[in-house]
Amino acid sequence: MTLTSYGPTAAKVAAEPPSAPPGAYLKHIFALAKRSLIKTIRTPEALIDVTLQPLIFLALFTYVFGGAIAGGSQHEYLQLLLPALLGQTIAMAGVALGQNLNADIEKGVFDRFRSLPIGRSVPLVGAVAADIVRYLILMVVTLGVGALMGFRIETNFISAVAGVALAIAFALCFCWISVWVGMKARTPGAVQGIMFMLVLPLSFGSNTFVDPSTMPGWLRGFVNVNPISQLGSAERGLLVGGPVATPLMWTLIWMAGLLVVFVPLALRAYKRRV
Amino acid sequence: MTHNSDFAIVAEGLRKRFGDTQALDGVDLAVRPGTVLGVLGPNGAGKTTTIRILATLLQADSGHATVGGFDVAANPADVRRTIGLTGQYASVDEDLTGTQNLVLIGQLLNLSTRDARARAAELLAWFDLSDAAGRVAKHYSGGMRRRLDLAASLVGRPSVIFLDEPTTGLDPAKREDMWGVVRSLVGDGSTVLLTTQYLDEADALADEISVIDSGRVIAHDTPDGLKRVIGGHRIRIRTNDAADVQRAVGVLTAVGTSAPEVSARNTITVPVADESVLTPTVERLAAEGIGVSELSLHLPSLDEVFMTLTGHTTEELPGSTSKGVAA
Known part of the structure; x- marks a missing residue:
């Protein structure tokens, strides 16, 4: 090491530390989102849940169960399945976020962030913002492969873009559950376990894969209030036609509710995590 | 205060x-x-x-x-x-390079990207990490x-x-x-x-x-x-032969500031006034013909400090290894 008397801290001690300039909060979020993306690029296997996983669901349900469920036409089933599957898989894609944050805290990286003069919520919001890229990848892969399998958008381009945007916006609200669990659970594995306990019933207790009219009454009640069902219906309306307004309204209400409940919970858990 | x-x-x-x-x-x-x-x-x-x-x-x-x-x-x-x-x-951050780690901190401290890079390069050079700047910290x-x-x-x-x-x-x-x-x-x-x-x-x-x-x-x-309070430097020797321990204690008594302590395996420790005592000690041991396998001048270990200040060593501290609570 070059150890001269001139160190890297020279000529500063008396200076008053500067306050954060305007716009700093957004810049900090951007810097931390970039960090998350670099990590994602360095570990491409971390993208399995937004690439292979939705495709497995798509292929499994279209080709294995589709014929039985839809009573014949796999194409018809694909038209029905894929829009709702976008909503279901994107909710599941948020699980990894909580796992990653949990691992970050265990490794001590967050201690560094917490000792810096940045907004308390910045590390969490930055990580959530970076997830937009993962969700976009999921959209492109699922819609792209879906198109190869014969899926066709029956509405129009703007409506389809709105459908993609709605799914991503929903995921950005839903993932705060994962962030909260990530702050509370002891290990990344536990985060995954807890989140799957939540996401799997929401996924299959929905109108995504099977027509709810075949289900018992008590389950239909659950399916109807399930946010994944509401999102799925809205996506169907936006991508292949049908009613949009009511499921969209309920989806937006769910999104607001998720934010109001889980953002404060996650921030509080983050603050208290030692 | x-x-x-x-x-x-x-x-x-x-x-x-x-x-x-x-x-x-x-x-x-x-x-x-x-x-x-x-x-x-x-x-x-x-x-x-x-x-x-x-x-x-x-x-x-x-x-x-x-x-x-x-x-x-x-x-x-x-x-x-x-x-x-x-x-x-x-x-x-193990998944980032040395430069990326430091630039990130700079940006979070409101440096412009250019200033953050300059600062990162300066620090990496100062810590002799310039060659590893582009490598992922994992390695x-x-x-x-x-x-x-x-x-x-x-x-x-x-x-x-x-x-x-x-x-x-x-x-x-x-x-x-x-x-x-x-x-x-x-x-x-x-x-x-x-x-x-x-x-x-x-x-x-x-x-x-x-x-x-x-x-x-x-x-x-x-x-x-x-x-x-706790005594400054100590000289510790270990004789080759157990039969020499008594004569070695005599030598150390002469150079030390208080009575030498004999512990297991022919090891004798004595507090000394300062480092200058080391040479005469070696000379006296040689003059007496006492062969030593170990001779050191050291400051008290944490255990010795604690023994002096509290009467117990660190290992006996209640709760010193208690679960999960970092030191």
């Missing part, structure tokens, strides 16, 4: 409890600007908990602390603008990680620097390097609080030493003052 503005770091009566463990039981510290305080203590004594409270990562149950004149509980944001923190376990050695971690804590040119066991796990040469870094930081006017388990490290770096035990400061003094 003296007015807070006379000190860069002040802690008064800090208490913190984790479940059944009273990690801090009224810690008082004071560090003058531009000086080094060494906080000496075994694992579990409360060193890391103290640093985490002073660095605003943890809130004390009671007590009061200021850093750079700012109250850690009331003005944590101002404290964070003042400090640099290097943890016991290097908290660098760094332990010493390199430690240096990158310290570099990350210096990006914002902090005036108060917390170093939590900065040399634990480093080999002796890397340890000397780290000492050089600490000295030059202080030379630039920074205030440093460093924790350590080694009296020789505290002696080499610190202007004052606080000895901490079970969450309390049990002694506070200058290194010289502390050594007056």
Whole structure:
């Protein structure tokens, strides 16, 4: 090491530390989102849940169960399945976020962030913002492969873009559950376990894969209030036609509710995590 | 205590409890600007908990602390603008390169991207990491990680620097390097609080030493003052032959300041006035024809310090290995 008397801290001690300039909060979020993306690029296997996983669901349900469920036409089933599957898989894609944050805290990286003069919520919001890229990848892969399998958008381009945007916006609200669990659970594995306990019933207790009219009454009640069902219906309306307004309204209400409940919970858990 | 503005770091009566463990039981510290305080203590004594409270990562149950004149509980944001923190376990991002790690910190400290890059390059060069700047930190050695971690804590040119066991796990040469870094930081006017388990490290770096035990400061003094209490250097020899032990004790009695202690395996230890006694000791042993397999001059170990100050060694401390609560 070059150890001269001139160190890297020279000529500063008396200076008053500067306050954060305007716009700093957004810049900090951007810097931390970039960090998350670099990590994602360095570990491409971390993208399995937004690439292979939705495709497995798509292929499994279209080709294995589709014929039985839809009573014949796999194409018809694909038209029905894929829009709702976008909503279901994107909710599941948020699980990894909580796992990653949990691992970050265990490794001590967050201690560094917490000792810096940045907004308390910045590390969490930055990580959530970076997830937009993962969700976009999921959209492109699922819609792209879906198109190869014969899926066709029956509405129009703007409506389809709105459908993609709605799914991503929903995921950005839903993932705060994962962030909260990530702050509370002891290990990344536990985060995954807890989140799957939540996401799997929401996924299959929905109108995504099977027509709810075949289900018992008590389950239909659950399916109807399930946010994944509401999102799925809205996506169907936006991508292949049908009613949009009511499921969209309920989806937006769910999104607001998720934010109001889980953002404060996650921030509080983050603050208290030692 | 003296007015807070006379000190860069002040802690008064800090208490913190984790479940059944009273990690801090009224810690008082004071560090003058531009000086080094060494906080000496075994694992579990409360060193890391103290640093985490002073660095605003943890809130004390009671007590009061200021850093750079700012109250850690009331003005944590101002404290964070003042400090640099290097943890016991290097908290660098393993998936980022050395440069990316430091540029990220620079951006979070509101440097422009260009300034952040320049600062990163400057620090990497200073810590001898320029060649590894583009490599992912995962592939760094332990010493390199430690240096990158310290570099990350210096990006914002902090005036108060917390170093939590900065040399634990480093080999002796890397340890000397780290000492050089600490000295030059202080030379630039920074205030440093460093924790350590080694009296020789505290002696080499610190202007004052606080000895901490079970969450309390049990002694506070200058290194010289502390050594007056616990004894300064010691000479330890081990004879080749058990039959020589008695004659060796005679030699050491002559050079020592108090009676030599004989312990297992022909080892004899005696406190001495200063380093200059070493040569006459060697000469007398040679003159007596006593063969030794080991001869060393050293400062008391942490165990010996604790034996003198508290009457028990660090291993006997209740709760010193208690679950999960860091030192």
